[in-house]
Amino acid sequence: MNYSAAMEETQQLKTQLDLMQAALDHINQGFSVFDADLKLVAWNRGLWEMLDFPQTLARRGTHLEAFLRVNAERGEYGPGDIEGKIQRRLARAKLFEPHYFERIRPNGQVIAVSGTPLPQGGFVTTYSDVTEDRRRQEKLERTVEERTRALQQSEDWLRLVTDNIPALIAYLSPGPVFRFANRRYADWFGQSVTSIAGRPAPEVVGEDLFREIAPHIERAFEGNAVSYEYERTRPDGTLAYMRSTLIPDMTKDGRTLGIFVLSLDATDQKQAEAALVQSQRMDAVGKLTGGLAHDFNNLLAILMGNLLTLGRMEDPVSKEILDARLSPMLEATKRGSDLIQRLLAFSRGKAIDPQTVSLAGIVSSAGRLLDGSLPSSIELTVRGTDETIAARIDPTQMETALINLAFNARDAMPDGGTLTIALDETRLDELEAKDLGIAPGAYARIAVGDTGSGMDADTQLKVFEPFFTTKSFGTGSGLGLSMVYGFIRQSGGAIQISSALGVGTWLTLYLPLVRLKAVQSPATQSGQAATLKRGQGELLLLVEDDPDVANTVTDQLQNLGYSVLLAESAEDARTLALELPELRGVISDIIMPGQVNGLALAREIRGKRGDLGIALMSGYADWSSLSGQDRSCEFPVLAKPFADDQLADTLQQILMKDR
Structure with a gap:
């Protein structure tokens, strides 16, 4: 190759190097290349601007030790033995291993140093100013820490509040598994607030209780707000009644993440309700007394008349005459015994005790109780003798409800009229059931109707409200119909009112139908009893x-x-x-x-x-x-x-x- 050609090739190489250098100078990171002897081969302007090195070092062949000495002498490596710091760093550099570290300069600047070894020895190093990134990271970490403290404080406040609320509060996630419970809830089931978290619901509440409440929990996870009651024996052996409400925790797209549980001790309320029911029952007994006194006087008249007749007879009497006198006396004693037993059962009563019973017998019994208690101006009609129509109810409460409705009807007919109690069955379609707030299906229907004064639309809207009454002050509590409504709803049914001024009122009770097997006829039963x-x-x-x-x-x-x-x-x-x-x-x-x-x-x-x-x-x-x-x-x-x-x-x- 001649001289001119070599000069031209050298010029082209220099031009390429200048272009490469210009490109490196535009990188926003520092850049350096050291060879196997730790001598500077290449660099860019960003390195000198970032690390503030003297320009005298910006030449090929400058040894790494010169750069380390500048940094050490101006305190970039901290106080102490300068020569020792330089020699330790040179020893590590001669290993030519990949390395990364961050160094905080005295001015607070944070430099990230990343070195990669070259195949023939030496290494390429990049220098990045990460000061702002680290400040943002520190700020974020402080924010997270502050928010974590705030969240912890909020949780502490939430725990403090929920633990002091007189209610049982918990949160269930799918499974169902407990994720949270306040102190009262945990105590109620013999747990601590820490031990209850993460445990399956059957394990916490017990298998028996879980089987009872599982359908309610399932409905809540389907996205429905659910209320129910259950009873549980306390450690001291007393019975407690709990009233629980489940509220689904739902996302905007309709997914249920879990359910909130709120339970209240309803024992005192149940006892108060039982006392109120008993008060209403005794009020009804008081109203029945006049009619019962009439019936008992008739029975006593039968007994007394026949006994006086037998006492006046001086001669021995025939068996036929004796039977003629004794038969009505025995029948009167049976009627009196039956009457007093029904009255005592009615007045004694008890709290809600649901059982499957034939409604025809209850309607018939209520009719017999009312028969002598209504004025002669009111005609009582009782319809419905199908003894296979049944419902799961408290029979005493049901009889109380019918008596209350009948006395309300009596009061609406001061001048007389017709009182009807009718029993049959019906099937409600979806629209009819929705209007009543119950599920569609088969229902037993008991209708109590009168031909009295009736009610206007405004009264019909308020008639089931507690303490609402149309009677004069001191003659009515306003609790009769509200208690009937509560009992029917608690039994899974509904009550419907239909009334018009001057025409009369019909109150219709719907109860979920239970079909019983055919009952023996009275003739068959009496025939068997005769033997x-x-x-x-x-x-x-x-x-x-x-x-x-x-x-x-x-x-x-x-x-x-x-x-x-x-x-x-x-x-x-x-x-x-x-x-x-x-x-x-x-x-x-x-x-x-x-x-x-x-x-x-x-x-x-x-x-x-x-x-x-x-x-x-x-x-x-x-x-x-x-x-x-x-x-x-x-x-x-x-x-x-x-x-x-x-x-x-x-x-x-x-x-x-x-x-």
Whole structure:
């Protein structure tokens, strides 16, 4: 190659290097290349501007040590042995290993240094000013820290608030799994607020309770707000009623993330409601008293008239004449016993106790109670004898509801009219059910109608509100219809009102239908009852302190084919029961003034002679409160007075059981 050609090639190479240098100078990072001897080969302007190196170093061949010395002498590596700092850095550089580190300069500038080794030795290094990035990162970290503290404070405040609210609060995620519970909720289920988090709901609340509330939880996860009640036994053995509301936690697109749980202790409220129900029931009993007094006077008139007639007869009378006098007397006593038992059952009542019952029997019983309690100007019509139409309800509450509706109808007909109670079944389609706020399907329908004064539209809207009444001050509580409404809704049904001024009012109750199997006809039942189950001379011990009652029951037992031994005290009964091996059974009165009550006596005898059949009898409706015993009686109890067939059935039950 001649000289001119070499010069031209050198010029082209210089031009290319100048172009490369110009490109490197436009990079916003510092750039340097050192060879295997740690001597500077290439750089850009950004390196000198960023790190403020003297321009005298900006030449090929400058050793790395010169750059390190400048930095060390101006304190970039911190105080201490300058030569030592330089030599340690040179030793690391001679390893030619990839490296990255960040160095904070005395002026606060943060430089990120990244070195990559070259194949023939040496390395390429880039220098980046990351000061602003690190400041933004620090600011972000401070913000996150501050917000974390604020969130923790908010959680602490939330925990403080929820723990002091007199309610049970929790949050369930799908599973369902508990994610949060306040202190009261955790305590209620024997957990702590930390131990309850993350645990499956069945494990926390118990399998039995979870089976009961699982359908409500499922509905809530489907996006529905749900309210329900449940009962649970406290550690001290008392029963608590809880009222829970589940609110779904939903996203804008309709997904359910979880459910909020709010539970309140409704025990006091349930007790207050029970007391209010009992008050309303007793109010109805008071209204029934006049009619019942009329019925009892008629019964007493039958008894007295026939007894006086028999007393005036001086000569022996024939069996036909005697039967003619005794039959109406026996029928009157049966009617009186039935009447007083229904009245006592109605007045006694109890809290909501749902059971599947035939509605025809309840409607019929309410009709009999009302029959003598309405003025003669009001005609009572009861329709509906299909005993297969049933519902799961509290029967006493249902009868109370019908009585309240009937008395409201009576008050709306001061000049007389017609009161109708009708029972049938119906099927509600989706539109009809939606209007009533219940599910479509089959329902038992009880309609109570009158031909009274009726109501205007404004009164119909308010009639179910608590304490609303159209009666004069002091004559009505305004709670009757609201309690009927609450009972029907609690039983899964609905109530509908239809009324017009001057025409009358119809109140229609809808209850979810339960279909019972066909019930035996009264004729068949009476035919079966006519055949008494007689004894075969078995020896029975009768414990009764009233001589007249003892004689009457003794006659009944003997007429049924039994032998009878009478004991007038608990002490005599105890001795005879333990000393007579031929004794087969014991019948004892429960309430014996001044003595051991019959239930305690029966249990004592049963403990020593398990072979004896034992039955009890009582003339008290609420004998348990008088005897100081609970109602968990393991023996059959006959309510005085009792007919021969009732006595015969009970004796067969206890004697056959112990054979």
